[in-house]
Amino acid sequence: MPNTRTEKVDPLEIDTVGLLAKPRRRCHAPLALSCALNAVFAISLVMVLGTDWFPEVDRSREQCGGHGMLYEGADECECFDCWSGPFCAEKLEGDACVVTANSGTPYIFEEYWVRHPEARTSILPSYHIGYGYRLPRLERAIRSLHKMVGNAEVDGREIVIGIGSTELISAAMYALSGELRDSSSTPTATASVWSQSPFYSGYKMPATFFDAKPFEWAVESHDAGDHGLRVPEATATRPVIELVTSPNNPDGHTREPAVSPGPHSRYVLDHAYLWPHFTAIPRTPTAHGNDTIALFTLSKMTGHASTRIGWAICSNPIHAAKLTQFINTVTFGSPRENQLRAIAALEHVNAHHGEIFTFARNLMLSRWQRLEEIFRGQSAYRLEPRETASYDSFSEAEGYEPSPAYAWVELVGGGDAAAAMAAAGITGRSGAEFGASPSFVRLELLMREETFGLLAEKLRAMLHP
Ligand SMILES: Cc1ncc(COP(=O)(O)O)c(C=O)c1O
Numbered sequence: 045m046p047n048t049r050t051e052k053v054d055p056l057e058i059d060t061v062g063l064l065a066k067p068r069r070r071c072h073a074p075l076a077l078s079c080a081l082n083a084v085f086a087i088s089l090v091m092v093l094g095t096d097w098f099p100e101v102d103r104s105r106e107q108c109g110g111h112g113m114l115y116e117g118a119d120e121c122e123c124f125d126c127w128s129g130p131f132c133a134e135k136l137e138g139d140a141c142v143v144t145a146n147s148g149t150p151y152i153f154e155e156y157w158v159r160h161p162e163a164r165t166s167i168l169p170s171y172h173i174g175y176g177y178r179l180p181r182l183e184r185a186i187r188s189l190h191k192m193v194g195n196a197e198v199d200g201r202e203i204v205i206g207i208g209s210t211e212l213i214s215a216a217m218y219a220l221s222g223e224l225r226d227s228s229s230t231p232t233a234t235a236s237v238w239s240q241s242p243f244y245s246g247y248k249m250p251a252t253f254f255d256a257k258p259f260e261w262a263v264e265s266h267d268a269g270d271h272g273l274r275v276p277e278a279t280a281t282r283p284v285i286e287l288v289t290s291p292n293n294p295d296g297h298t299r300e301p302a303v304s305p306g307p308h309s310r311y312v313l314d315h316a317y318l319w320p321h322f323t324a325i326p327r328t329p330t331a332h333g334n335d336t337i338a339l340f341t342l343s344k345m346t347g348h349a350s351t352r353i354g355w356a357i358c359s360n361p362i363h364a365a366k367l368t369q370f371i372n373t374v375t376f377g378s379p380r381e382n383q384l385r386a387i388a389a390l391e392h393v394n395a396h397h398g399e400i401f402t403f404a405r406n407l408m409l410s411r412w413q414r415l416e417e418i419f420r421g422q423s424a425y426r427l428e429p430r431e432t433a434s435y436d437s438f439s440e441a442e443g444y445e446p447s448p449a450y451a452w453v454e455l456v457g458g459g460d461a462a463a464a465m466a467a468a469g470i471t472g473r474s475g476a477e478f479g480a481s482p483s484f485v486r487l488e489l490l491m492r493e494e495t496f497g498l499l500a501e502k503l504r505a506m507l508h509p
């Protein structure tokens with residue numbers, strides 16, 4: 045339960061140890077004696093037992109009345125949706141309360157990490173001032189993680205670290221188109237970058253932004269008018285790089301490549317959501333072939349989106365070399381500080397046998413149950429149904445229901461579904477951004493539990509006036 049105390053503590057009155065230390069509070073006269081005795085007692089304990097004896101406590105929410113976070117280095121609280129003020133004590137009501145459901149910010153994991161401050165990272169100012177970015181310990185933690193979860197074969201494959209999956213998506217287009225050109229009789233052919241609709245909204249931008257000769261975004265040119273449902277044929281003069289998100293963002297479905305395999309087809313399997321909190325893990329780990337680059341990201345796995353760590357699993361060493369070349373050219377590698385935080389998080393996940401998955405899974409499942417109950421019997425809106433339950437090899441549970449990260453909702457009579465949600469105080473992302481009709485809207489379900497409660501309330505008010 046969030047702490048609802050709205051104590052007025054100046055966020056800047058935190059000592060230099062940071063948010064794990066207690067804020068300084070003033071002692072008033074009647075309390076002075078008790079404060080002094082407490083202080084003497086605490087100092088004696090530290091002298092006898094040392095500081096390591098005291099468990100760390102994360103007070104970053106407590107500073108903001110339980111309705112916001114005071115991040116290390118920040119000047120003021122960052123309030124949760126529908127809370128305002130320097131200490132997040134002011135509740136916004138009615139139209140002033142807008143629920144953000146249009147991003148993929150994984151706040152669902154925040155509570156878990158608040159309970160596990162021991163997985164913190166700290167670095168000395170002398171830490172690795174020079175260039176050089178590879179930390180083999182990160183790769184070891186990633187390999188152990190995949191072996192524990194069973195969601196991808198890592199043996200005999202190379203792992204390339206990037207600044208989030210976002211960097212690796214661009215890098216993969218570069219790597220695959222480069223390899224296609226090198227191995228083709230038509231070395232100047234431009235590869236079509238294609239993804240079946242509805243596709244992740246983050247694919248079109250990198251495919252078009254660079255305006256690169258080796259590849260170009262081809263969804264609209266291949267499929268004018270049918271929202272990317274016509275599958276292109278890969279040829280020597282028009283090779284195809286297909287981006288496959290599985291489970292899919294935005295509709296949660298499991299996906300396989302649609303483009304026929306062959307000498308001119310390559311695949312990016314984006315597995316951002318292939319974790320037990322979203323889907324059942326198959327009996328055998330997916331063994332990606334030589335024509336595929338598989339992508340994973342820390343952001344949807346531990347929630348550490350701002351750490352910007354993603355990784356690619358490559359069977360083909362040429363792909364790994366080209367990915368690395370792209371990353372070295374553009375960013376000179378992922379920052380060591382980020383890798384350290386990723387190591388701390390991943391080693392924690394491994395040591396706790398994936399307890400975080402069970403934590404997030406329980407929340408996601410209960411959200412889906414509440415959502416389905418709200419949409420039940422609705423004729424104006426259609427909630428994309430979840431796939432059928434199956435065996436999950438991670439938990440060894442039969443009948444494991446998927447619990448996707450997003451709800452994909454259709455305004456059945458047509459129209460602008462995102463605008464309809466906005467009118468109800470919910471910001472969703474329009475279907476048009478996913479190559480689908482604007483009569484669809486994607487609602488994110490990764491928010492904090494308190495915010496999900498507000499989303500459910502607003503949906504209920506809209507659908508059951
Ligand atoms: C399918 C998919 N791929 C990649 C990303 C980007 O991941 P990262 O945070 O690692 O850049 C996202 C983020 O929402 C996503 O949904």
